Amino acid sequence: MPSNMELRRISASPSPATGVRSAPTVAKLIDTTTCIGCKACEVACQEWNDLLGIDEVAEPVEFGSYQTMPDLTANFWNLIRFNEHVEKKPDGTEQFHWLMAKDQCMHCEDPGCLKACPSPGAIVQYANGVVDFQQEHCIGCEYCVTGCPFDIPRLNKRTKKVYKCTLCSDRLSYGLEPACIKACPTGCLQFGTKEQLVQIANTRVAQLKANGQERAAVYDPQGVGGTGVIYVLALGDQPEAYGLPKNPRVPWTVAIWKNVIKPLGSAMMVVGLFGTLFHYVRFGRNEAPGMRKSEKEEV
Amino acid sequence: MSQSQPAVPPPALSQAQIAALARTQEDVVVTDDLIVRHTASVRLTHWLVAIFFFLALATGFVIYTPYFAGLAGLFGGGPMVRLLHPWFSLGFVIGILFLFRAWKERMKKEPGDEEWKNNFGAYMRYEKELQNVSKYNAGQKLFFWAAVLGALAFLASGIVMWFPTSFPFFLRAISYWLHELTFIAFVVGIIYHIYMSTAAMPGTLRAMTRGTVTKAWARWHHPRWYREVMGEKE
Numbered sequence: 001m002p003s004n005m006e007l008r009r010i011s012a013s014p015s016p017a018t019g020v021r022s023a024p025t026v027a028k029l030i031d032t033t034t035c036i037g038c039k040a041c042e043v044a045c046q047e048w049n050d051l052l053g054i055d056e057v058a059e060p061v062e063f064g065s066y067q068t069m070p071d072l073t074a075n076f077w078n079l080i081r082f083n084e085h086v087e088k089k090p091d092g093t094e095q096f097h098w099l100m101a102k103d104q105c106m107h108c109e110d111p112g113c114l115k116a117c118p119s120p121g122a123i124v125q126y127a128n129g130v131v132d133f134q135q136e137h138c139i140g141c142e143y144c145v146t147g148c149p150f151d152i153p154r155l156n157k158r159t160k161k162v163y164k165c166t167l168c169s170d171r172l173s174y175g176l177e178p179a180c181i182k183a184c185p186t187g188c189l190q191f192g193t194k195e196q197l198v199q200i201a202n203t204r205v206a207q208l209k210a211n212g213q214e215r216a217a218v219y220d221p222q223g224v225g226g227t228g229v230i231y232v233l234a235l236g237d238q239p240e241a242y243g244l245p246k247n248p249r250v251p252w253t254v255a256i257w258k259n260v261i262k263p264l265g266s267a268m269m270v271v272g273l274f275g276t277l278f279h280y281v282r283f284g285r286n287e288a289p290g291m292r293k294s295e296k297e298e299v
Numbered sequence: 300m301s302q303s304q305p306a307v308p309p310p311a312l313s314q315a316q317i318a319a320l321a322r323t324q325e326d327v328v329v330t331d332d333l334i335v336r337h338t339a340s341v342r343l344t345h346w347l348v349a350i351f352f353f354l355a356l357a358t359g360f361v362i363y364t365p366y367f368a369g370l371a372g373l374f375g376g377g378p379m380v381r382l383l384h385p386w387f388s389l390g391f392v393i394g395i396l397f398l399f400r401a402w403k404e405r406m407k408k409e410p411g412d413e414e415w416k417n418n419f420g421a422y423m424r425y426e427k428e429l430q431n432v433s434k435y436n437a438g439q440k441l442f443f444w445a446a447v448l449g450a451l452a453f454l455a456s457g458i459v460m461w462f463p464t465s466f467p468f469f470l471r472a473i474s475y476w477l478h479e480l481t482f483i484a485f486v487v488g489i490i491y492h493i494y495m496s497t498a499a500m501p502g503t504l505r506a507m508t509r510g511t512v513t514k515a516w517a518r519w520h521h522p523r524w525y526r527e528v529m530g531e532k533e
Contacts, residue, residue, distance in 0.1 A: 012365040118362045119377050139377035141362065142463045146471045155464065160378060253472035257479065265483035266364065272487040276494040279423070286425045286500050288519030 005173050009125035011117035017124075025129035027107075027194040028167070028178065029201055031232040032242065033208060033216075034188035035100035037080055042068055044183035045078040048168065072103060074156035077165040078180055079103040081243050085235075099235065101242040102180075102189075105152045105165040107131045107228025112250035115258060116147025129194065129228045130169050135161040149224060149248035167228065197230060204232050223249035317511065325510075326434070326528050334517050334528055336434075336506040341401050345507055348394035352489070355391050358384035359482060385461045388453060395450040402443060405434050411523055412437040434524040442492060445484070452481045 004026070006019030046052055052075075063070050067082040083099040111131045114123040122137040123144060133144075133153070140160035144153045153162040168178035176182075177191040190197060201218040208216035217236020220226050235241055312320075312330055320329045322339040329335055337345070358380045360367040371377045411431025415438065421427040422438075429436075435443070456474035459466045466474075496503045502516040517525040 012368070014365055118365070120365045120368050137377070139362070139381040141381050141460075143475075145464060146468065146475070160381075251468075251472065253476065257472075257475050261476065261479050261483075262364070265479065268483055269486045269490070272490045276490055276498075280494070280498055283423070283425055283499075285498065286520075288502060288513075288515045290515040290518075291502060291513065 002173050002175075004126060004128035005169070006127040007124050008127050008129070009111070009114055010121050011114045011123040012120045019127045021127065023127040025109075025194040026167075026172065026228065027129070027192065027197045028181065028229045029190040029192075029197040029232070030102045030229065031188040031190075031201075031204055032100050032102075033204075033213075033232060033234050034186045035080070035102070036186055036188075037066065037082060037098060037100055038185060039068060039080055040183040040185060041102065041180035041189060042076075042078055042080060044179040045165075046076070048171070048179035049077065049166075051075040051077070066098075072152065072154055072164075074154040074163045077104060077163065083242055085241055099242050101231075101244065102229075103152075103243065104229065105131065105167070106150050106224075107165075107167055108149075109225030109227065110250060112147035112149050112224065112254060113144035113153060114147075115250050116143040116254050118143055126169065128172065130167040130172065131228070132166050132169050133162055133164060135159070135163070138162055147250065147254050149245055149250065194226070194228065194230075201230055201232050205236070208232070208234065219244060221245075221248050223247050318509065322510070326524075328514075328528060329511060332513055333511040334514060334525075335510055336512045336517075337510050339510060341398070342507055342510055344394055344397045344401065348391060348398060351387050351390035351394055354387040355384060356486070356489075358387060363479070363482065385457060388457055392450045392454050395447060398443075399447050402435075406440045406443045408440075409433045409523075412440065428519075430522050432521050432523055433527075434521055436521070442488060445488065449481050449485055449488075452477055453485075456481070 003021035004023035006021050006023070007017040008019050010017045061069055065082055065084075067080065069076055069079055072079050079102075081101040081103050083101060085097045085099045087095045087097055089095055107130055109129065111123070111125060114125060114131065117123045118141060119137050119139045122134055122139070123131065124134060125131050138161040140155060140162070142153070142155055142162065144162055145151070145155075153164050155162050168176070168180075171178060181189045181191040190200065192200075198218070198220065201220075205216045205218055213234050215235050215237050217233055219231035219233050219236065219239055231239075231242070231244070233239060233242060233244075239246055317329050317333060320327070320335065325335045325338045325341070327335050357370050358374060361371045361374075361377065361380045362384070368377075371380045374380050374383055411429065411433055414431055415422065415429055415436050418427050418429060419438070422429065422436075456478040459470050459474035460478060463471050496507070500520065502513060503520075506512050514525065514529075517528070
């Protein structure tokens with residue numbers, strides 16, 4: 001096993017994750033300003049991951065958009081969203097834009113799916129930061145769907161397991177870049193260490209600002225500890241226009257459920273168990289006077 | 300035993316005859332020593348509820364905490380636990396509804412309930428004899444109503460958790476909380492329920508197995524009910 005595939009986090013595990021070797025955190029950069037909507041990355045994802053196989057093929061759906069599908073599915077993990085945006089010019093005219101976004105797992109540093117998952121080892125985070133589902137341990141409860149601030153995991157109805165982008169962790173383990181990156185013709189998708197890519201993104205944002213796009217910004221939301229998929233957005237102050245949440249975090253309801261209710265509840269159960277034991281030791285049995293000896297023994 | 304039941308039957312009934320009586324009639328004296336507390340149908344319903352409860356508890360514990368993940372093996376693994384838990388729970392809820400039908404009349408407020416509540420501490424320390432405890436004491440009544448409400452809470456939140464993506468985020472979030480809080484309350488309640496009906500109060504469990512209790516037991520734990528069954532004037 002290469003060091004980048006060692007485990008940094010494991011879902012529902014009372015003991016620590018097993019990884020001891022360090023590996024640089026990897027990331028994907030999506031420069032939405034140079035995306036031309038060619039969908040080569042969608043095709044590459046489907047091909048490499050062999051998603052056009054056993055299950056109902058994710059057929060392109062006509063819904064009045066250039067977008068391939070209305071939404072992600074259990075066998076369609078990478079969707080270019082053609083967000084339609086009308087920009088008001090200073091001279092009063094309006095101009096139509098597509099705000100391209102690449103909808104896929106964001107590989108959060110602090111993954112809400114992993115936090116919510118009740119099945120030991122069903123969701124892991126590798127040493128390189130990639131968040132991956134281990135379907136053989138998945139029980140299909142869909143807690144991760146509620147835990148994910150980006151609404152990414154999808155249940156396959158036949159296998160009753162959830163699926164999402166793996167960041168091509170199989171390719172990464174052989175030192176290859178993800179399939180979508182390989183296929184991108186404009187270079188709007190780049191792969192590298194998180195550190196490098198943040199630098200590249202910042203340089204690109206500076207360039208865009210110099211060209212008059214003052215609202216440009218990097219999208220690397222800190223509410224989830226930063227993400228393994230970062231964006232350069234031309235309308236950086238308005239990530240919602242791209243379908244991205246403004247300040248995503250692990251839902252507080254999930255955090256309280258897992259961090260407060262669960263430990264307190266477990267403590268109460270233990271107290272209840274010991275309470276009855278101590279009561280019995282201290283006060284004994286409440287026997288009715290006049291009970292026969294045999295009756296005291298029987299149940 | 301096809302003839303009409305006398306209020307106080309002759310003392311020489313066989314075990315089989317007592318069992319036959321305890322199948323259909325409750326709150327009657329069947330020998331000079333035994334009173335029927337629960338009919339056979341109530342006892343069977345209660346055991347069905349108990350069995351489904353523990354099946355749902357075991358499968359629920361697997362999902363509740365990884366410390367009990369090993370229990371999944373008893374049911375064929377985690378995915379089977381996810382599949383079976385809602386059905387076990389449905390059996391539990393339906394059983395509770397039947398118990399509700401059988402017991403709701405006797406679980407209404409009665410004189411003596413307030414006195415019992417005010418003396419709960421003394422009751423638990425076995426310090427006080429309360430003469431006005433009816434067939435069910437105020438604690439049992441509270442447990443009954445809490446169990447019925449809890450079953451409804453389990454059902455409502457459980458349906459959302461069964462088909463989570465059919466419901467919006469906030470309903471899912473509320474359901475996870477409600478299901479878990481109800482679960483915690485139920486586990487604490489059930490520990491107390493089983494302890495009180497077995498170890499702490501000898502002679503109680505037979506009310507749920509053979510259906511009968513002794514007069515001595517009834518006079519001590521439920522004196523008002525005892526007087527009612529014996530036809531004594533208040």
